[in-house]
Amino acid sequence: PESREPAAVSKDKMTDCEESRRLKEAIASAHGLVFDCDGTLLDTMPIYYQSWKRSCDEVGLHFPVERFYAKAGAPVKDIFQMLIDEQMPGKLTAEHCEEVKRRHHAQIEADGQLAGPIDVVVDICKRFHGTMPMAVASSGWRDHVLSGLERIGILHLFDVVVTACDDGVKKGKPAPDIFLVAAERLGVCPTKCIGFEDADFGMQALKYANYHYASDVRLMHMYPRNVEKRQQQEQK
Numbered sequence: 001p002e003s004r005e006p007a008a009v010s011k012d013k014m015t016d017c018e019e020s021r022r023l024k025e026a027i028a029s030a031h032g033l034v035f036d037c038d039g040t041l042l043d044t045m046p047i048y049y050q051s052w053k054r055s056c057d058e059v060g061l062h063f064p065v066e067r068f069y070a071k072a073g074a075p076v077k078d079i080f081q082m083l084i085d086e087q088m089p090g091k092l093t094a095e096h097c098e099e100v101k102r103r104h105h106a107q108i109e110a111d112g113q114l115a116g117p118i119d120v121v122v123d124i125c126k127r128f129h130g131t132m133p134m135a136v137a138s139s140g141w142r143d144h145v146l147s148g149l150e151r152i153g154i155l156h157l158f159d160v161v162v163t164a165c166d167d168g169v170k171k172g173k174p175a176p177d178i179f180l181v182a183a184e185r186l187g188v189c190p191t192k193c194i195g196f197e198d199a200d201f202g203m204q205a206l207k208y209a210n211y212h213y214a215s216d217v218r219l220m221h222m223y224p225r226n227v228e229k230r231q232q233q234e235q236k
Helices: 018-027 045-059 065-070 076-087 094-110 119-128 142-151 177-186 200-208 224-235
Strands: 032-035 134-138 160-163 193-197 213-216
Touching (some): 032 177, 045 094, 134 142, 142 160
Parallel strands (some): 032 134, 032 193
């Protein structure tokens, strides 16, 4: 994979904002691309907060939406353990809370709420598929990551999928483990990889992993939350 030539970048969506312009420059010398999943490839975050809120309400924990986004990227079990240690030490287990969350998430999906693709990022995956190796590095549950990517028709684009439960991932984000494992499995030096993230913990992990460039997809002009903000402003 190290010997593959970087793909040429078209001038359309890769230059529509400052982050895209920086990415265009960085990607010209990259040999591998690594993507977070939730909030980066899949627009799961609004749905995920629903399952977090229902779960925390059931077990008696407090987890406001602002903190949910601040802790995005960390493994579910780690977040529950943090909340338990702070609010109900010795009265709950993270394993039990995680099972409660799985149940609520399954019900939300059964009710028809399914995350769609984040097109501005998925377009990058489609553009570079076959020209350089690509991986997913997600703190999400492996079965959910695989089924979500398969549902929107992009699982086949990736050479490697790494999740927090994989061997070699000793610590979750913001530790660099998951991104280092992804680069290793791609056969690309981390300094030749570009990582794509939507969370502060993920951006920190990319920095610690010494990636060539860390792309904050939240800064992209067509990122869903940015589109929603512009639409709300137009309605005022």
